[in-house]
Amino acid sequence: MEEIKVFCPATIANVSCGFDVLGLALDSVGDEMIIRKTSEKGITITKISGQELPLETTKNVSGVAGLAFLEKSDFDGGFEIEIDKRIKPGSGIGSSAASSAGAVWAMNELLGKPFSNLELVQFAMQGEKLASDVAHADNVAPAIYGGFTLVRSYNPLDIVPIPTPNELFATVIHPQIEVKTSDSRKILKTNITLEKGIQQWGNVGGLIAGLFQNDYDLIGRSLQDHIVEPIRSILIPGFDKIKANAIHVGALGGGISGSGPSIFALSKGEKIAQKVAESMKETYKNIGIEFDIHVSKVNTQGVKRIS
């Protein structure tokens, strides 16, 4: 195989209570990439459509992730990358992670899978570092593993795939305002109260237990973030209303997707997820904010080959 075309899913990181550790992959939102083996060494980005992004290898997240891959590989050649960028950068649904994860997953396929998923996450994290100064894994891990993932530890890196209940759907609304990941990290406090910490790890435990048991109510009760959401939501106009209305029409719960500004809600079944979408649209129309909106099943496969 000399060339592969892949779908690179958008992802929701943090998932309310799981700041920096939890993430999930989406099914109906993502980029497409073509990766091609070359005899020439190194990584060349030949084409980017959909968004204005740097073609220079060391300035593009997929280039940087690809270089990290090549450095550990014994492959003698290189790769060309074409990106059809459909996820808007800065939207909070893992735009950079999709490119980084998609690139290294595809390269691994082309070489006959020399690397494990865990190693691919490590390469892709280099792309994340370029994008946001922090090599976080909570978007690239679900993009590569699919479904829900837990980053149990960063040092050493330990990724735990978590099962996904079959009827779990996400609704994600992206208000057309920009919040940079690096900025939204800066406003966080470096200390938290032990009391809030206890609430948070109680909820993380509850969410994981709910996912294992298909206990949608428990999932809903656990989707609470007393630490990051109260601070970051200030940057997102209409956040409280969007969330309250989503829960009012039947969502299990919701919060900020990654570092925002996208807001997500999880629901049991597509029908409710669509109702949640209607409610979100309505809310932003009333406030007068432009938006994109997506309804998606949780994608349990991660990056996948489409041709």
Next chain:
Amino acid sequence: MEEIKVFCPATIANVSCGFDVLGLALDSVGDEMIIRKTSEKGITITKISGQELPLETTKNVSGVAGLAFLEKSDFDGGFEIEIDKRIKPGSGIGSSAASSAGAVWAMNELLGKPFSNLELVQFAMQGEKLASDVAHADNVAPAIYGGFTLVRSYNPLDIVPIPTPNELFATVIHPQIEVKTSDSRKILKTNITLEKGIQQWGNVGGLIAGLFQNDYDLIGRSLQDHIVEPIRSILIPGFDKIKANAIHVGALGGGISGSGPSIFALSKGEKIAQKVAESMKETYKNIGIEFDIHVSKVNTQGVKRIS
């Protein structure tokens, strides 16, 4: 049924990463209690053997828990309580919780189970409040539900029973020094760094996932506490050695049981748990500290009727 005799298990709270939220019940260590229906209203503690503890109802944790039970019950009479106290108070393996949980569980049986486990935990928490000023649930919940339990939230109280892998054994050593729960809470800091919080909820997620999947390695990797253990372990002579040696001979991991001074380790299989016990004994013999030691399967039943 007019009288019931019950076994009231010792419990390990916190279980390393799960401060204030996780707990597990033991099988081979516990008190015995006899609870008897009386036509007279109120709670009378008629006999306590094994330890010097107050017979006065409002000063005894089982009395206080029993009064909380009676207050919500439409039962017209009362109860007599006899306690054979085998768990030493202040040992850190849920001595007060065993009495509180045992009393209300037995009363509930005698009246034909009018209350749910969740309600029983709420009554028993009143006993905990008497014992340590804080109505914590991380010992009484596993004592009543059995196995591992997660206190997802205190307000409202939300207890999640977590499945227990079949080969999971605990080794617990109790050095003969006294650490009061209230004192060992006072030395904790009210603030923690967000960074340590992230490590902690990553580990709680990992431990829950490990328990659901019978993944003993993941359980072991997740048994880490970067917040409370570094502070409280200072109060426990030989802690670092006991823990390191236990892991060296095969324990999955370990930590402080509750607020200490008992130290626990979890192992896969009784054989390793016994080896861990030998190693712990050896360590304390070398340091010259008197101790009790227990090896126990995790008790998945909680309080149980013995006659």
